[in-house]
Amino acid sequence: MLRQRLEHRQVYAGAVGNVLEWYDFAVYGFLAPLIGKVFFPSDDPVASLLAAYGAMAAGYFSRPLGSVLFGHLGDRIGRKPALILSMAMMGGATLGIAVLPGHAELGAGAAVLLLLLRCLQGVSVAGEYGTSAILLVEQAPANRRGLVGGWVMAACNLGFLLGSGVGALVSSVLGEAAMAAWGWRIPFFLGAVIAVHVLAMRRSLAESPLPAERKAxxxxxxxxxxxxxxxxxxxxxxxxxxxxxxxxxxxxxxxxxxxxxxxxxxxxxxxxxxxxxxxxxxxxxxxxxxxxxxxxxxxxxxxxxxxxxxxxxxxxxxxxxxxxxxxxxxxxxxxxxxxxxxxxxxxxxxxxxxxxxxxxxxxxxxxxxxxxxxxxxxxxxxxxxxxxxxxxxxxxxxxxxxxxxxxxxxxxxxxxxxx
The missing domain is CATH 1.20.1250.20 (MFS general substrate transporter like domains)
Incomplete structure (x- = not known):
């Protein structure tokens, strides 16, 4: 019973990071029209929205860099340190978006900083999904590797659901005016809080044994x-x-x-x-x-x-x-x-x-x-x-x-x- 409880805790600590990673991506997509007006103001609302989606796309374009960075860390140093770093990066970037002044305060610098934070999130996502899946599947019994992998995938979809649900809930409670002024920041603050919880859980993660010979x-x-x-x-x-x-x-x-x-x-x-x-x-x-x-x-x-x-x-x-x-x-x-x-x-x-x-x-x-x-x-x-x-x-x-x-x-x- 104790072993089973520890196994469930391991799966939770490893997979829950995917909830946050995809929560943040979903929240940004849901709030892109509001974010576009704050950081990319324009007389043409379509142009603002396209610019906001452009910053969203930057997160995807930075993922190859994340796969190289976290691939190196995960294979040379260990899966657990890579997962802790990916969560710290995602939590820091999410908090950064939550507190980042808009175009009215920083001018064009606000858009540049938002773009950099989105790239940081993209790098983090690239490291989180694959590394967490590998660590958990490596440690699962041979007859349960598929089941454990399924829980990782469920966590990703749950993150999407949570992101869209929180965005919709905050919007309906605050109303359009408050949401546009400051309410859009609340889901990002919540994401930063979740990151702290995940980091605390990951301190107890068991590491996969690395090969004795790491030639490369x-x-x-x-x-x-x-x-x-x-x-x-x-x-x-x-x-x-x-x-x-x-x-x-x-x-x-x-x-x-x-x-x-x-x-x-x-x-x-x-x-x-x-x-x-x-x-x-x-x-x-x-x-x-x-x-x-x-x-x-x-x-x-x-x-x-x-x-x-x-x-x-x-x-x-x-x-x-x-x-x-x-x-x-x-x-x-x-x-x-x-x-x-x-x-x-x-x-x-x-x-x-x-x-x-x-x-x-x-x-x-x-x-x-x-x-x-x-x-x-x-x-x-x-x-x-x-x-x-x-x-x-x-x-x-x-x-x-x-x-x-x-x-x-x-x-x-x-x-x-x-x-």
């Missing part, structure tokens, strides 16, 4: 030179879930409002339900991966993506809201299972001495090049082809790539990790 002075170089096949395989496996997530929860939300004439509240409610479903699905999918194997479930998910994407996209274009909800929930179910499977796979395909570096490069490369750009690609394809189903063909194409990768993926469920 630069694990990132070692990973790229000798493990590029594993990196490429991970990129291909993560590709469909990354593209589908941003396509369905970012692009589709605005598309439903602009083209299908749903209200903003309806679109947000549907997205919230879909994210909540992914929180529930993630641990369940991890458990199934432990019982039946990674490869069969990965094949099932990619085939499901190929077969169902077109009809589900069709359902989203129907006038009845029930069909739209069904389509979004179906996408969330497939996507949640796929995300959960990628976590143990990232750990199991790479040797321990370059595990953080190789997994971080693969994950952040995929998210940066394909996930974060998916809404832009979808908008471009629809504009160029005049085909509203162009995004569906794109999602089916990346599902096919993942299917081919899954056919080449070795089965690692239940096997000892390479130490």
């Amino acid at each position: 002075a630069l694990p990132v170089v070692e990973a790229l030179r000798h493990h590029y096949r594993a990196i490429g395989l991970i990129v291909c496996l993560v590709l469909p879930v990354a593209v589908t997530f941003y396509m369905c929860f970012v692009y589709a939300s605005s598309y439903l409002v602009e083209r299908m004439h749903l209200s903003t509240a309806q679109a947000l409610d549907i997205t919230t339900l879909a994210l909540a479903l992914q929180v529930v699905v993630a641990p369940w999918a991890g458990h199934l991966a432990d019982r039946y194997g990674r490869r069969p479930l990965m094949l099932l998910v990619t085939v499901a993506g190929l077969i169902t994407t077109w009809p589900l996209w069709w359902a989203m274009h129907q006038p009845g809201i029930a069909l739209v909800v069904f389509a979004q929930m179906s996408f969330a179910l497939i996507n949640g299972v796929g995300w959960s499977l990628t976590i143990p796979v990232m750990v199991e395909l790479v040797p321990a001495h370059v595990r953080v570096s190789a997994s971080g490069i693969a994950y952040n490369l995929c998210l940066g090049l394909f996930g974060g750009t998916a809404p832009w690609v979808a908008t471009y394809l629809v504009a160029r082809t005049a085909d509203d189903f162009a995004p569906a063909w794109y999602m089916m194409a990346v599902a096919l790539v993942a299917l081919l990768a899954a056919l080449r993926m070795p089965e690692m469920a239940g096997r000892p990790l390479e130490r």
